[in-house]
Amino acid sequence: MNDFLKKVKAGEKPVGMFIEMGSMTAAECIGRTGIDYIIIDNEHGTYEGESTLDAVRGADLGGVSPFVRVREISRAAIMKPLDVGARGLIIPFAERVEEIKNIVKWAKYSPVGMRGFCPSRKDGWGCDYPSQEPMYKGMEYWNEETLVIPQCETAGCLSHIEEIASMDGVDGIFIGPFDLSIGMGIGGQFDNPEFKSALERIKKACHDAGKFVIIFTMDPDAAPAYFAEGFDSVVVGLDIIHYINVCRDAVKRAKA
Numbered sequence: 683m684n685d686f687l688k689k690v691k692a693g694e695k696p697v698g699m700f701i702e703m704g705s706m707t708a709a710e711c712i713g714r715t716g717i718d719y720i721i722i723d724n725e726h727g728t729y730e731g732e733s734t735l736d737a738v739r740g741a742d743l744g745g746v747s748p749f750v751r752v753r754e755i756s757r758a759a760i761m762k763p764l765d766v767g768a769r770g771l772i773i774p775f776a777e778r779v780e781e782i783k784n785i786v787k788w789a790k791y792s793p794v795g796m797r798g799f800c801p802s803r804k805d806g807w808g809c810d811y812p813s814q815e816p817m818y819k820g821m822e823y824w825n826e827e828t829l830v831i832p833q834c835e836t837a838g839c840l841s842h843i844e845e846i847a848s849m850d851g852v853d854g855i856f857i858g859p860f861d862l863s864i865g866m867g868i869g870g871q872f873d874n875p876e877f878k879s880a881l882e883r884i885k886k887a888c889h890d891a892g893k894f895v896i897i898f899t900m901d902p903d904a905a906p907a908y909f910a911e912g913f914d915s916v917v918v919g920l921d922i923i924h925y926i927n928v929c930r931d932a933v934k935r936a937k938a
């Protein structure tokens with residue numbers, strides 16, 4: 683079973699972080715921190731196809747599960763990170779049910795979707811179990827191993843969240859509080875009761891459908907309260923901001 687999913691099902695509270703630094707070494711080093719998964723950011727980060735591959739390799743070397751946030755909703759953007767070895771896809775601005783049907787079509791093998799089949803890095807170009815015979819076993823394995831996680835971060839997605847969360851092939855939902863609050867016309871008002879009830883609605887829709895829900899925060903100290911409220915996982919900011927903060931502090935202490 684997918685490592686992240688195993689942890690969620692065991693109630694282990696997995697913690698993730700976006701990786702923006704555009705480097706294989708950054709992805710490898712962060713594996714030494716005890717983090718459960720990283721999200722290589724192709725939406726806001728600088729990653730392209732080959733640097734995504736490098737970061738996935740870095741994560742594998744560091745022993746941390748690599749997820750990728752895709753740049754857009756297209757067949758290539760969805761399929762390529764899976765073929766290089768991503769264990770989960772975060773899909774930004776997934777808004778309409780029709781779009782999410784396409785995401786599932788491109789990300790999951792038949793009979794759930796119509797993902798194109800080819801030996802690739804994910805299975806050692808066909809040399810590793812489970813891509814070997816019978817082929818359908820490999821397809822089943824990868825459908826479970828690679829998670830499809832649309833972001834709920836638009837008013838459109840929020841208004842259909844019960845239907846979206848219960849779709850076959852959608853493994854869980856990732857809440858993007860910045861864009862969701864903007865989409866609701868209350869940008870950045872994370873204490874607004876309307877925003878809080880949207881979070882509750884998304885969490886309930888996911889859990890009613892037997893799916894997990896991940897929430898993003900810039901503040902790692904906010905994570906324990908989110909876990910206590912029943913969110914399954916928390917993504918605690920961007921590597922690059924933690925890097926800046928730690929370096930700034932080192933300089934400040936050196937100059938004290």
Ligand code: 3PY
Pocket residue numbers: 774833835857858859860861862898
């Ligand atoms: C959001 O808050 O909009 C996000 O996508 C988090 O990165």
Ligand code: MG
Pocket residue numbers: 774835858860861
């Ligand atoms: Mg966003």
